[in-house]
Amino acid sequence: MADELVRRAQRFINTQYNNGATLGISKLSEDGKTGWTTMYALTRALQYEMGITSLSDSFGPTTLSTLQSRYPVLNDSTVPSAIFCRILQSALYCKGYDGGEIDGIYNSRVKSAVTSLKQNMGVSGLFPGSSLEPKVVKGLFNMDAYVTVNSGSSTIRSIQQWLNGRYVNRRDFFIIPCDGHHSRDVAKSMLLAIQFELGMADGTATGVFGPGTQAGLRSHTVSVGSTGTWAQLFTAGMILNKRSVPFGDFTAAVKTGVEQFQSFSKLPVTGNGDFQTWASLLVSYGDQSRKGTACDGVTKITPARAQALKDAGYLYIGRYLFNPSSTSLPEKQIQPGELDTIKQYGLRCYPIYQTFGRAADNFTYAQGTSEAFQAIEWAKYHGFKPGTIIYFAVDYDAMDGEITDYILPHFRGVMRTIGENSSYGVGVYGPRNVCQRVGDAGYAAASFVSDMSSGFSGNLGYPLPTNWAFDQIATITIGSGAGAIEIDNNIASGRDTGQNDFNPPASTTGLDTDLNKTAYRAPMLTDVKNYLTSIGVPETGGDGWGDDDWVTLGGISTTKAYDLVLSADWLFTSLARQLRLRKALIQAPVLWELRKLNPPDFAADAAVKAGLDDDCSTGWGQIFAWVTIEARNYCTQQGIINGAPLTGSDKPAVWRSLNEDPLYNIRSVAYLTIYNAFQINKPRPDLTTSLADTQALLARYNGEGPNAEKYGRELIGLYNVLENYNNLSRSQ
Structure with a gap:
């Protein structure tokens, strides 16, 4: 206003x-x-x-x-x-x-x-x-506020005011917000306050959790009966970490809160404000000398390294499902035979999936969907069993607004895909704020927290996430000789214990791959256009519509329809690989329906949106909600996908998804293809489905009768064009 x-x-x-x-x-x-x-x-x-x-x-x-x-x-x-x-x-x-x-x-x-x-x-x-x-x-x-805003805590505000009032005359202490929220500035002010109370001079007190500060805190344990400034600073640290204790003296109630915090953070439960507890309250990584039982790394676990890890007390090892680089970190991805070594030495492995993830624009709903499909395939390839939690990485300091606009939609795509297409679980790797918000949104069951990055704004001022499984606190080297290995030392909460038994690797022989667009985009488009023209479908217009009217009414050209399909090539590939069928079987009806969109289709959509009708064929694949419900329910019953049964009451929501979300629509086309095989008493489509059965499936996409048979005859030719180039791509 x-x-x-x-x-x-x-x-x-x-x-x-x-x-x-x-x-x-x-x-x-x-x-x-x-x-x-x-x-x-x-x-x-x-x-x-x-x-x-x-x-x-x-x-x-x-x-x-x-x-x-x-x-x-x-x-x-x-x-x-x-x-x-x-x-x-x-x-x-x-x-x-x-x-x-x-x-x-x-x-x-x-x-x-x-x-x-x-x-x-x-x-x-x-x-x-x-x-x-x-x-x-x-x-x-x-832009700092000095009154509570956005449901700020009055207790935190009183701590902020206390810090300002006590330390504002120190040279490097500046007035912090008094808005009732923990933040980066408040976290730094707490460290400065500790240093001032330790007697550090201006210029020496920098707000950095260095050796001098750590040494000083080791001699300032507080416990029941402690009063004065040190008790105030400790209880302030507890409150800023969202622990419900009174600000001020160290009372019995504070001790109870400390014990709960220590138990949650996997610290020794002493009930005292000892050094390790101070450290965990003040900086995200806490006491970096703590012995962890979990680790992660980019180096192959050999027998010698496995023994070194076991001797050092490690139980759980995080390893990467995939490495997008063919040159950097050659052992980052799980190597052949490595999981057998981990199992043999009594260790357990939890998988991490990361492509890039170092900037906001790496994260979208579509990218999350794509990465989830790839993670499923790689997890199966390496032999991870159902129930395994896969940690998807956010490896940068995401601002809160970026979490809302980029990270959460990305993880919605991850969660929806993992949930629908596998029996794996979703975890998130990243700063505290990312982990907590993704978990709160219901998109991750567990968090792997990048607490080593203590300067991240998403770590400063945020408590350890409630669903944390692994807390990454330091990079160290253990072992010697052939057993020497650099790892990230992690604290384990016990929420996830990884896997210690693995299935044989899943075969990927004969599966479709992404189209080689550099080599085949142009000739494939030429062949698509030539074929469609040969059956009476020109570049624009057709079906009795002149080019001018057709363009005015929103028609899509062959080239545009083709480009839309290629823009989702990753999804067609992922679905084909997941369902073990030919992706041209999904591409052909989608490309055809996009090219054949016409004014009656637009009018039907408008009628449903206006509440004048309850269903119509819609979206890229021109699917009805009622048949989508039947197809998805069939695939769920057959164990092909996961999900709760859909009913007639779900029709409005399903229609909206078909209309507004091309990814949902394309997925539904794939499931409908499998359902159609059941409908016409044909085997489930696979990599060897005959052309005759393929044509029958394509015909069933348009119903039954002479029009459907004509549809099948027209689409089998389009299927052959698409399959030719898909075959060339997977043969490379």
Whole structure:
């Protein structure tokens, strides 16, 4: 919602500074909405008025030191100019406080706002009155909140205020938000507070969990009866890790909470605030000297290495199902005979699937579906049995918004595919926030937490996920000679114990592969167009529609239909490999139905959407919801796919999925093909299905009778064109 006074602040910047040109920025949008763009502009304006020549969005050391030297206190007597005051007033309004009329007068309304601001920050004890001190100004010129927001905790807010009020006069401690939420800044402030209490001087206290901090904490165990600052810091750490204990003295209630935390984190259950517990509260990796019973690595487990791992107390080994690189890390993927070695030495293996996963745009619903199909196939290839949890990797510091927009849709695709097409489980590897949110969404049964990356914003300020199975805390080398191996040392919760017995590798002989688009895209399209033209289906138009009318009404050309099918080649391949049939059998009806879309199809869709009808053929494969329900139920009954039985009440949801989700539609085409074989008393389609049976299956896709028979005759020719190039691709 627009705020008129924020709009006035934006207008002030635009008017005073030549539409931002003086400040080196673009003109502000006068939308009345506070955001970083406006706060950056105000920061630059402050710098400009102080004579700083190199303007920056950052309220950094130069800005702060200039303010400290020139204006150690800003009030009605010291504010240097009306413009300077108007900048402060504008910042107050953008922060949600009454800054007066943005008139350049440090009046009673401004004083009252500043007093409230400092009280909310928790610094009014050190900075009493209505003046603005430099660190308060720094806290004013950002987007931090000093009141609880988004259901923030009042207890956490009181801790944030306490930290500000106690340490704000230390050189490297800056005012942190008081919004009731744990965060990166709050986590760093806790480490600084620990270091200050250990007696570290300014400059030495850096907020890094280094050897000096660790050594100091080893001599500051707290327990029942402990009071004072150390007890406050410890209970603050517990609360910030979402443990329900009172802030302050170390009471019996705190001890109970500590025991629960230690048990959950797999620490020795002492009930005391000992070093390992301190470490686990303050940094994601905790005490990196802890002995883990799980590990993961990119090196083949040989007999010598297996013995070294066993001698070091390891039970569970994470290994990669697949390595997308043919040159990097040659032993990253599970190697032939390796799982037999793991079994022979009494160890257990949990599989990890990672292709890239190092940026937001690596994650989409379609990519999650694709990776899940590949993971299923690789897991079967290596012999992992039903019930195995496969960990899908998010190997970067995903911001919270990226989790919402990219990671969760990706894992929805993973979960839907793994659940429908296998008996495996889904796990997630990544920072704490990623793991927790994916788990909360119901897309992962267990988490493998990348806690070694302690600087990730998704680890700082977030507790260990509730469904954690493995906690990655340090890279170490164990063994010697032939047994030497570098591993990531992991703590195991017991939620997942991996596998110690494996099926024989599943054969992939004769299965379809992705089309070699570089070699075959152009000639395949030419052959498709030539064939369709030969049976009366030109590049555009047809079925009595002139080209102009046909284009106006939304018809799809042969080339466009072909390109759409090729865009989903990965899915056709995955389904064909999973179901052990020829992918041309799925491609042919989809390509045909896309090319033959016509105005009656669009009208039928519109009628269902308007509630005038309850079903029609729809989507890429032009399938009815009722027959999709029958096909999916049949495949579920036969154990081909997993899922709850669908009923007539599911028809609206199924139709929407068919209409809106091409991936769901294509999958349903594949299942319908198998169901159709049952319908016409033919064997289930496989890699050796005859052309006669294939034509009969294609005909059944369009029902029964003369029109269906004609449909089969037309599509068998298209099938042959597609199968020719699929065969060439899989033969390479």
